[in-house]
Amino acid sequence: MTISPFDPSDIAARRGPRYRAIADALRDAVKMGTVAPGTKLPPLRDLAYALGVTVGTVSRAYALAASRGEVAGEVGRGTYVLGGGVHTRNGTGVGSAAFLTLPEATEAAMKAALAPPAGQTEIAGAAMAALLAEEPERNRPSPFNTYLAPGGEARHRQAAADWLAHDGFAPKAEELLVCSGTQQAILTAILTATEPGDLILTEELTYHAMVQQAALMGRRVAPVDIDEEGLVPEALERAAREQNPAALFVVPTLQNPTSAIMSEARRQQIAGIARAGDFAIIEDDIYGKLVSDRPLPIAHFAPDITFLATSLAKSVGCGLRVGFLKPPPALFERARAIQHGQGQTVPPLMADLATHLIETGDAAAVRDRITAEMEARHRMTARALHGQKMTAHPASLYVWIELPQSWRAHAFVEAARTRGVAIAAGEDFMVGRTDRASRHVRLAIGQPQTRDELQRGLDTIAALLSESHIGIAVPA
Numbered sequence: 001m002t003i004s005p006f007d008p009s010d011i012a013a014r015r016g017p018r019y020r021a022i023a024d025a026l027r028d029a030v031k032m033g034t035v036a037p038g039t040k041l042p043p044l045r046d047l048a049y050a051l052g053v054t055v056g057t058v059s060r061a062y063a064l065a066a067s068r069g070e071v072a073g074e075v076g077r078g079t080y081v082l083g084g085g086v087h088t089r090n091g092t093g094v095g096s097a098a099f100l101t102l103p104e105a106t107e108a109a110m111k112a113a114l115a116p117p118a119g120q121t122e123i124a125g126a127a128m129a130a131l132l133a134e135e136p137e138r139n140r141p142s143p144f145n146t147y148l149a150p151g152g153e154a155r156h157r158q159a160a161a162d163w164l165a166h167d168g169f170a171p172k173a174e175e176l177l178v179c180s181g182t183q184q185a186i187l188t189a190i191l192t193a194t195e196p197g198d199l200i201l202t203e204e205l206t207y208h209a210m211v212q213q214a215a216l217m218g219r220r221v222a223p224v225d226i227d228e229e230g231l232v233p234e235a236l237e238r239a240a241r242e243q244n245p246a247a248l249f250v251v252p253t254l255q256n257p258t259s260a261i262m263s264e265a266r267r268q269q270i271a272g273i274a275r276a277g278d279f280a281i282i283e284d285d286i287y288g289k290l291v292s293d294r295p296l297p298i299a300h301f302a303p304d305i306t307f308l309a310t311s312l313a314k315s316v317g318c319g320l321r322v323g324f325l326k327p328p329p330a331l332f333e334r335a336r337a338i339q340h341g342q343g344q345t346v347p348p349l350m351a352d353l354a355t356h357l358i359e360t361g362d363a364a365a366v367r368d369r370i371t372a373e374m375e376a377r378h379r380m381t382a383r384a385l386h387g388q389k390m391t392a393h394p395a396s397l398y399v400w401i402e403l404p405q406s407w408r409a410h411a412f413v414e415a416a417r418t419r420g421v422a423i424a425a426g427e428d429f430m431v432g433r434t435d436r437a438s439r440h441v442r443l444a445i446g447q448p449q450t451r452d453e454l455q456r457g458l459d460t461i462a463a464l465l466s467e468s469h470i471g472i473a474v475p476a
Contacts, residue, residue, distance in 0.1 A: 005029030006042075008051050017432055018053050020215060022061035027070055030081060039081040041071065054438065055410045056427030060208075064215060107420030108457025113256065113314070113397045114447045116377065118369035120317040127356050131349075148348045150340040152178025159355040160324040163289075163363065164310065169300045171308075177325045177336055180346050181318075182286045182311040184339065185325035187213050189307035190247070192327060192335045193280035194219050198246035200282075201239055203231055205429040205437055207256050207284065210249055223431040224248075228391075230255045230262040233269040240277035247280040253294050254287035257429050257442040259396040264295035271302035280328070281306040289315035289367055290374070290395040304328050307335075312354055314397060315367040322346055322354040370446075371395050377445045377454060384458035388465060397446035400426075403439045404465060412441055412464065421460045 006025055014021035029035040041047070041062065048055045062079055065071040071079050151157070157173040164171050179185040190210075194200060196218035202210070204223035214221050222243060225235035231250055239245070250270065252262035262270075274281050283298045283306055299308035303326075311323030327335040357363040375394045382390075389402035403412055409425035416423050424444070426437025443461065448454040 005035045006047060006051060011051060016220060018051075019057045019060035019064060022047075022051070022053075022058065023064040023068075023070075026061075026065055026081075027068070030070060035081055037081055041079040041081065043078065054427055054430075056425060056430060059428075060211075063212070107460060108448050108453050109422045110444045110447055110454075110457050111422040111424050112447050113444045114318060115314050115316070115370045115397060116373045116446045117449055118366055118373055120319075120366055123362050123366055124317065124320075124353065124357070127360070127362060128353055131352055131356055144349065146348055148178070148345050148351055150177075150345070151336045152176075152346065152351055156351045156355050159358040163312075163358050164308075164324065164326070166294070167296055169296050171299075171326050175326055175329065175332065177327070177332075177339055178346050178351055179309075179311070179323040179325050179339060181313060181321045181323040182284065182309050183209055183213070183323075184342065185307075185309035185311070185323045186210055186249075186282060186284060187217075188325055188335055188339045188342070189280075189282045189309060189327065190214060190217060190219060191338045192331050193282065193307060194246040199243055200247045200249055201236065201243070201245045201279075202249040202431055203251070203255065204431055205255075205257060205426070206249065206431055207251060208428055210284070211431060219246075221249075221431055226255070226258070226260070228260060229266055230258075230260040231266075231270060233266060233273060236270065237273050237277075240273060240279065245277070245279045247282055248274055249282045249284065250298070251284045251287070252298060253285060253291055254393060254396050256287075257398060257424070257426070257440075258391050258400045259393040259398065260391075261291065261294065261393065267295060267298045268301050271298050271306070274305055275302060279305075283308050285310040286314050287396070290371055290397075291393075292371070292395075299326060304330070307331075312357075312363065315370065316354075316357065316363050317366070320350055320354055322350050374446060377451070380451065380454060381443070381445055381458060384455070384462050385465070398442050398444045401441050401443060401461075403441065405439075406467075407439065407465075409438055409441055415464055416460065419460050419464070421457045423461070 006022060011018070011021045011025050014024060026035070044055045044058045048058045062071060069082060071081055154173060156178045157176045160176045160178060161171050161173045179188065190213060199220045199222055200214050201222055201224050203226045205226060211221050222239065224239050225232045230252055252267055254261060281298055281302060285297055285308055288294055288297065288310060297308055299306040305328055307328065308326040309323065312320050325335065374397065378392060378394050381399055390399050392399040403409065409427050413423055413425045424442045426440030426442065430437050445454060448457060
């Protein structure tokens, strides 16, 4: 079965992951004129069936096409080819984020791994007022009338060093770059450590934005097996030997989406394998500050080959958009030049605000409130979903649920959406696999603005879990 412009034999013959082959086939068809602007693309399920791939693979392909400005998705209407016409010039093709965003949930939004409200607005507001009150006495340019130096000023980087330090890990201010969030830090690391065409290994379930960043930069991504502790060293060693990677991307603390925490011993193993295989490590530690007794980062054991990326997004508030990157010393200046070249300098006022929050202890206070709130929300979740197969950690912003045999992830996500609850399908986190998470979903229990909203969402999910995908109650 062929659905124009997607020929299964043509797509199978293309190198690289299936989602990229599908997106490239569409791009080629548009360039050749065989698909005209305004053409409506097949629904995800129809194309997935025709090509023998998962719905998640087709969704990722459409997302990549959207990020290129080639298609646009409209809720309730479908996905349309933009080509080079007026839609592209008017900015309709705004990228994969717009394509993947679900309609606003009417009961509970539980899709994005956001920290819960914990007094951030009041604390940050008071801090901002204090900064503005000091403005007349400043002996440096106003944050409203200057750009931040590439990588941040010394005081910003010192605050970052203080924030990152724990146990025996004590980075120096001059080793750090201030970034516009963890995503920019990760992108900077990818561009610094790899070249177009290089392979990046990662957990078979991982942060989807990194996969998109790598693809957009012309890098390949391949999966490595994980277990209850995260990345499996033996699998990494085998993949390194067979595939010659340039880098490894890993989330060792509160792995996304499983919440796994890698032991210190395994972190040392991973560092040793990377050093022996001569590839870099990109360590995403964005959730690290939420865990009070977390192990030392991989960067502590292999500082010469590890890029440590993190931010205040999950432990204070995502609106700050302030993150930090610790590159290997030999690549520091290259990383700083690449970051500067991206043109995403951190707004000086945000850098000042983040520094103020760290220096006064307000950032730590917010973090403590967040962890206390998450512990309460995990108790609520355990009660509401009692008896379900779940993986979680008391500090994690999400829970990973294995669905009953009667459900598949995307059908469950769609059923939840129709009842006003937005959640993420396990397939959204898969790298190159078609079955690893087809019966899992992630609930971002930190995102609901109130516990009442969370409870409504949990009640809806609990009800769905007791049904089959055709709405028939499952016998107890």
